[in-house]
Amino acid sequence: MDVIVRPTPLLRGEIGALSSKNYTTRYLLVAALAEGTSTIYYPAHSEDSDAMRRCITDLGAELAEDEEKIIIKGFGRQPRDIKELNVGNAGAVLRFLLAITALCPEVTFVNTYPDSLGRRPHNDLIEALQSMGVEIEHRDGRLPITVRGGAAQGGKIRVSGAVSSQFLSALLFLTPLLEEDSEIEVVNDLKSKVVIGQTLEVLEQAGIVIHASEDLMHYKVPGRQSYQAREYTVQGDYPGSAAILVAAAVTQSDVKVHRLMERSKQGERAIVDVLRMMKVPLTHENGIVHVRGNGRLQPLEFDGDAATDAVLAMVAAAVFADGTSRFYNVENLRYKECDRITDYLNELRKAGADVEERQAEIIVHGHPDELPGGVTINAHYDHRVIMALTVVGLRCKQPLLIKDAHHVAKSYPGFFDDITALGGHVEWVEA
Numbered sequence: 370m371d372v373i374v375r376p377t378p379l380l381r382g383e384i385g386a387l388s389s390k391n392y393t394t395r396y397l398l399v400a401a402l403a404e405g406t407s408t409i410y411y412p413a414h415s416e417d418s419d420a421m422r423r424c425i426t427d428l429g430a431e432l433a434e435d436e437e438k439i440i441i442k443g444f445g446r447q448p449r450d451i452k453e454l455n456v457g458n459a460g461a462v463l464r465f466l467l468a469i470t471a472l473c474p475e476v477t478f479v480n481t482y483p484d485s486l487g488r489r490p491h492n493d494l495i496e497a498l499q500s501m502g503v504e505i506e507h508r509d510g511r512l513p514i515t516v517r518g519g520a521a522q523g524g525k526i527r528v529s530g531a532v533s534s535q536f537l538s539a540l541l542f543l544t545p546l547l548e549e550d551s552e553i554e555v556v557n558d559l560k561s562k563v564v565i566g567q568t569l570e571v572l573e574q575a576g577i578v579i580h581a582s583e584d585l586m587h588y589k590v591p592g593r594q595s596y597q598a599r600e601y602t603v604q605g606d607y608p609g610s611a612a613i614l615v616a617a618a619v620t621q622s623d624v625k626v627h628r629l630m631e632r633s634k635q636g637e638r639a640i641v642d643v644l645r646m647m648k649v650p651l652t653h654e655n656g657i658v659h660v661r662g663n664g665r666l667q668p669l670e671f672d673g674d675a676a677t678d679a680v681l682a683m684v685a686a687a688v689f690a691d692g693t694s695r696f697y698n699v700e701n702l703r704y705k706e707c708d709r710i711t712d713y714l715n716e717l718r719k720a721g722a723d724v725e726e727r728q729a730e731i732i733v734h735g736h737p738d739e740l741p742g743g744v745t746i747n748a749h750y751d752h753r754v755i756m757a758l759t760v761v762g763l764r765c766k767q768p769l770l771i772k773d774a775h776h777v778a779k780s781y782p783g784f785f786d787d788i789t790a791l792g793g794h795v796e797w798v799e800a
């Protein structure tokens with residue numbers, strides 16, 4: 370399905386934020402790894418969170434769900450002997466489960482998105498798991514991947530965090546279950562470091578003890594631990610909400626987004642500070658972000674690694690700022706659903722934006738005028754490209770046609786409903 374985005378000068382109304390993708394995938398996983406019955410309130414519903422539901426069910430967890438909660442009877446340290454798993458296009462789900470299936474005899478992860486997840490590299494995690502005695506068959510670090518586990522051992526483990534934090538998170542979920550104690554050393558670099566804070570928070574809630582160094586580069590993980598069955602509540606999602614907040618910032622607006630905790634560990638919480646720095650009128654109180662946009666924005670410089678999943682939305686805001694903005698330290702955007710630097714900037718240029726790329730930087734020469742628009746946008750299988758281009762389309766002279774916009778459902782299936790509820794002119798059309 371495609372979407373037509375038409376010029377929309379005004380947005381007004383209130384919505385509840387979608388539930389956090391990152392917390393939902395983590396709570397589903399730790400609930401599956403516990404031996405008792407856990408309850409997760411307000412889990413996200415999206416392709417990625419459904420992929421985790423499907424895979425933990427295949428691995429032996431029992432799930433019962435109603436409108437507000439999901440009840441999960443876990444499989445503990447003994448997942449079912451399953452031959453195949455399909456994670457869809459979900460990177461974090463794949464990486465976490467590559468580690469957890471080290472507890473299984475033999476599992477093949479199939480390649481259902483050859484042009485998106487199928488292109489993403491997992492070598493750094495594969496090498497770490499191999500060093501732990503896990504046999505892995507792969508195609509140059511990419512899907513399809515077969516994990517022959519059963520003999521995984523703790524001890525001293527080194528993992529590179531230069532491409533993704535998900536490799537480290539994956540090892541942090543696995544190592545507490547091993548017989549031996551483990552020491553994990555992160556080498557090269559650690560990108561998206563703030564996300565590790567979410568992993569550690571969830572592990573602690575699940576009763577797991579991990580000793581992390583202050584710089585998050587060294588970990589001592591006692592072995593023979595058990596995940597505890599617990600009750601969890603999923604908070605609102607900043608990365609998805611960032612697109613809504615930016616839509617409000619680039620239009621004349623009066624928009625409230627509820628359920629966005631001020632003290633969240635989500636790095637993308639920075640969207641609120643970034644919009645403030647861009648001089649967008651807003652308040653953030655009692656979990657409600659209230660934007661009263663006037664369409665005027667100031668440019669800024671920002672370290673995008675602190676808020677990786679909100680950078681595309683921030684760039685969309687910068688397109689309409691009065692001057693040049695720079696988003697630096699963002700190289701790992703190239704290893705996401707698409708190359709979120711080259712591919713994304715190409716689509717922005719089609720709409721009329723003036724943008725430049727460096728290997729690890731996005732430079733935006735912003736102009737307050739509307740962009741010409743009137744072009745067809747390639748979504749590159751990327752929900753965040755779709756959301757960001759929708760925001761840009763609201764402030765184009767002519768409509769944007771976003772091809773294959775249904776991929777927005779990877780994280781935010783209700784995105785276009787929420788934009789419509791706020792008065793945005795968007796319309797689904799058959800491809």
Ligand SMILES: O=C(O)C1=C[C@@H](OP(=O)(O)O)[C@@H](O)[C@H](O)C1
Binds near residue numbers: 391534535
């Ligand atoms: O651990 C996670 O749940 C995620 C980590 C981040 O990836 P990287 O660490 O690869 O940047 C983020 O972009 C992704 O959406 C979710």
Ligand SMILES: C=C(OP(=O)(O)O)C(=O)O
Binds near residue numbers: 458460462706780
């Ligand atoms: C990159 C993302 O997800 P993942 O890495 O889990 O596919 C995302 O949600 O923007």
